[in-house]
Amino acid sequence: MFRRAFRSILAHKARFLLPTLGVVLGVAFVVGSLLYGDAVKTSVARAQARAQADVAVEVQPSLLATPLGDDVVQQLHAVPGVAQARPLADGYAFLVGKDGAIVGRSERAGGVSYDPGRYPLSAGQAPTGRDQIALDEFTAERAGYQVGDQVRVIVNGAAHQVKVTGVFAAEDPRLAGGGTLVAFDLKTASAQFSPTRGGYTAVDLVAAPGVSQDAIAASVRATLPPTFDAETGASLNSAPSDDKLTDILLLFAAVALFVAIFLVANMFTMLAAARARENALLRAVGASRRYVLRSVLAEAAVLGVIATVLGYVLGIGAALLLNRGFSVVNGPDVPLQVFSAGALAAALGVGVGVTMIAAYVPARRAAATPPIAALRAGLAPTAKSLRRRNIIGVVVCLLGAAITAAGIETQELIYLGAPLLVLGLIVLTPWLSLGLTKLLRGPLTRLSGMRGTLAVENTRRNPRRTAATAATLMIGLSVCAAVTVGIASVAAKDAKETETGDKADISVTAIAFSELNSGTTADIAKVPGVSAVSPLTPVSIKLEEDKFLNLTAVDPGSAKDFLPLTVKEGSLDKLADGIAVSTATAQRYDLEVGSEVSGPIQVLGAADQAVSLPVVAIYDAPQSADQKALISVQRAPEAATPQTILVKAAPGQDPAALRKQIQQTLANPVLTVQTKAEAAEAASSEAESFLNILYALLSVSVLIGALGVVNTMTMSTLERVREIGLLRAVGLGRKQVGSVLRWESVIIAALGAGIGLIAGCALGAVGVLSQKGVSLVVPWTQLGVFVLMTVAIGILASLWPARTAARTPILTAIHTDTE
Incomplete structure (x- = not known):
């Protein structure tokens, strides 16, 4: 069975190429997200562990107002099993670069007390006094500073001119996240960073040989009042469990894979129709329905394995790109492990699972082919009624619309109603495509004559196929439209309130954590x-x-x-x-x-x-x-x-x-000084940047949708070689054949874009109305760009099929058996 599956895939390489590529992109998205997320977590955990390799317990005040001074340090040093009590003070210190801007990410701008055991010097000497600092190697290299330079450091809102006396090696979670480390001597650091000004922010305890961390932690809790917390080194060094970036990336990967399901399902549906006589012959010579079903699913499994392997390799490249891209903003590259059992398992589950789920319904239809069909020279699949599907679609749409509308008052309901509404529209797309293409027939006939009429009729010939292809574009564009409307409305409200609502002419604000x-x-x-x-x-x-x-x-x-x-x-x-x-x-x-x-x-x-x-x-x-x-x-x-x-x-x-x-x-x-107009412009710019990030993440879904249009047009052209030859024989020229196929492709793309944009705008509007005080803003420019992009996708998707059809000799086409 699997041998037959391999032969079938090799025999129909062109037909399997684009659907496989769609799954490959989805798998790569998942693998890249997981590999990069694992690398970040591992890097942070490793940096934390190395920075506190000898720390058995860390003691901190549970309230900032609780003083942690030398008396507490002496108490901790006397705790049984403690070999060393090491006080430290840290907080936020912002290094000013040569360009006058803050170096690194402000939320990870670390100021620390210098500890030679944790921060070994690689150049210069340790800082002493308020006018001296040491920098970590990466920060010094990034800022272009070296030992002896005079630099500016901002602590507690005040700028200080200090001298760089040393550069040290460090592995610290703040550096892994794109931050900086500025080290002061302990006295200076405690005066600057301790809430009690002169105390410490924490005390690290080193255990004597043979003493466990838990034993020391228990002794500390028994010695100090409950206003102090004692955390073991193992707890401090554990990998962070919260990984929001990976979760966000996987969410968009799920959207891309959902689109890929339609692409693969459409391919297997068209392949089953093209091989109907072959399946009937198998049935006629004794193959059971179960055998035909399993043979199609075997093809899907083989296809999934191939997509998994290619997707994993491409996912490694995606992870490297993510690593390099974030390193530009954050800091040094994190060590990337190219093999991960978890990522491989996820890739197999996603790659094989998506293809087999997508192929199941077409496989059942192929298995239902009667043996008598083998005796027919040309087998045309019987079109089933859309009545039951339309009823289900209407019910799901109405339910989703009702729940979504209720979300205006209870916002959480939108997250339930929106997917139901989109799912209902997907189910209804065949019926919607028939109605919308009927409306397009007149204008296209007047615009392009018989070519427009042929294009419309060809898209109406198989509404399920047209709908499945349009859905691949509809899903991605609906999400794009929804987030565009939502963010544009919120940004417009914020900009308007900032510019017209504020009574102050200028605002001076400290950046985060300053x-x-x-x-x-x-x-x-x-x-x-x-x-x-x-x-x-x-x-x-x-x-x-x-x-x-x-x-x-x-x-x-x-x-x-x-x-x-x-x-x-x-x-x-x-x-x-x-x-x-x-x-x-x-x-x-x-x-x-x-x-x-x-x-x-x-x-x-x-x-x-x-x-x-x-x-x-x-x-x-x-x-x-x-x-x-x-x-x-x-x-x-x-x-x-x-x-x-x-x-x-x-x-x-x-x-x-x-x-x-x-x-x-x-x-x-560290201070942002803005007029009202500048603050409004900054709000709009921030919203635009956020939108661009979302568009980049959704581009994979839209690309897979475009592949779906190309795949449908290609396979449809292969199915209709004889029909195209007959059209050529009765006088239709090569350019006219290409024009028909281009119009078909544009119509399918326009259907997906039209339904997707309307649905997305509606969902975005509901989300906007659920926000108190936010007025609906329709970003016509961005929506117009989406429409132009759709037309471009339609035209580009038709180039290869149109070229293939136009170059096929007339006599060869007429004598072609489309099976």
Whole structure:
């Protein structure tokens, strides 16, 4: 049976080529995602393990406000089984490059206390004093710094001019994720990074020979109060379980494989029709239905194995590309293991599974061929009624539409209703194709004469085949349209709110994981042309054990002048004596004017005095303003630092010119200074970048869909060689034959694009309407690009079949047996 399958595949190489390529692309997507994800996790875990190879237990305060000083270090050193207690201090330190920008990823900009055991020097000497640092080798190379250079480092929002005294080797999870390491001496690091300023952020314990990590951890917990956490080295060095990037990549790979199922199913359906007489002969000489079924599934299995092997090889290349692409943004390449048992098992399951699932229904139809069919010279498959399929499609569509519509109020329902709606449309596509092609007949006949009529009738001849081919494009384009509408609508809302809603002319914001220096507000206020400034400081009130109310501390006197708030109840004039909350926050916490909010005020987990404050106002605010609740800045803890500073320009002062003056005054690359227009443009640019990433991920699905159109046109041309020869014999020229095939291809592609874009826009609209305060925006330009892309796919898909058909000699074509 498998020998026959191999012979069949070799005999029909051209027919199997494109479907196999579709599965290969899907398998490669899966393998590349898994290999790269495994490499990242392994690299991070290995870096963590090597960085803390001798650490048995790490002790940290459970609350940032808990002091961890020399007294605690002495207690830990006295714990039985501890050979060494090694204090350390780390936090965020941003290295400024020669171009004035931050080196590496800001969220992984590590500042550490230098430890010769963990960071062995490769050049220079260890840092001593506040004006000296050491850099890791990769950061020094990337930034172009060497021992003796004067550089700028930003810590706690303040820029410091320091000297590079050493370069060290390091394997650290932050470097694996594209970060940097800036090392200070222990005294300097503890003064900068410890919340208690002078203490430590953690203490690493080294075990004496023969003492287990668990035993030391238990002793530490018995020695120290519960305000300290003790974590074993094994727990610290375990591989990260959260792998969102791999999950996202696999989600798009699943979409591509779903499209590939239609491509393979269409190929086996057409192949079964072409080999109907062959299957009938097998039945006539004694082969059972089960044998025919198994023989077709054997072909699918062989095809799946071939696709798996090729897909795995291509997946290695995809993983290398991902590795190189992310290394440009993140940092050094991660070590890639080209063989992974998990990735190979997934590739086999996906490659063989997809082809066999796709081939099962065509195989059953092939097995049902009656033996008497072998006596017929030309066997045309009987077209089955679409009635049952249409009923099922309508029911699934209505159910999906109802659930999706309900998602406007309950957003989670969209994730259930949208797939059902798309599935229903796929089931209904044969019926929809008949109706839509009927509408196209008149315009195409007027535009292209008999060639247009022939093209329309050929697509109507087998609506199931047309539908299966169109579905390969429909799925990818529907997802593209949905995300385009959704992101365009949200981006337009954010840009509009930023440009028209904000009362401030300029905003100064610290990048992620940085902060504004305490003197930044005063520096901005001194800039000529500044009318007023208002710092916004994030704090929180701990209501219960795991329940917090996040607030923004503001100057009560300037809140109304700077923030785009519409007071619904109460008054902001009383903010000095209480808190104000947004309508959404009031609903979430069941608050109203007069309600008491009690608990300790916190900054990044560091608790301050407990308060009990009444709600004095409830307001509406734009979502982009992110002002969920307000409190007077006078009540913020001393450790609180602003995250944003709002600036108003003096009357007649150009905001753009003032922005440049502020930027020059601050000269701090961790601060983003923007006018309202620039902030709106940045929001749009961010949305566009996100869309481009999604398009790149969806391009595999669209490519497989295009292969589906090429495959259908190619196999359809091979089936109709004699028919095309007869058309040539009665006067249809080569160019006219090519024109007919091009129109067929464009019609099929247009069907898939039309249904997909309409469905995608509808789903995107529902998603937009489920978001409070977001208005629907239809990005006609992007949708127009999709339409042009579809026409191009249709034309390109017809080139090879049209060329083949046009070059076939008339007499050869007439005498061809299409079986």
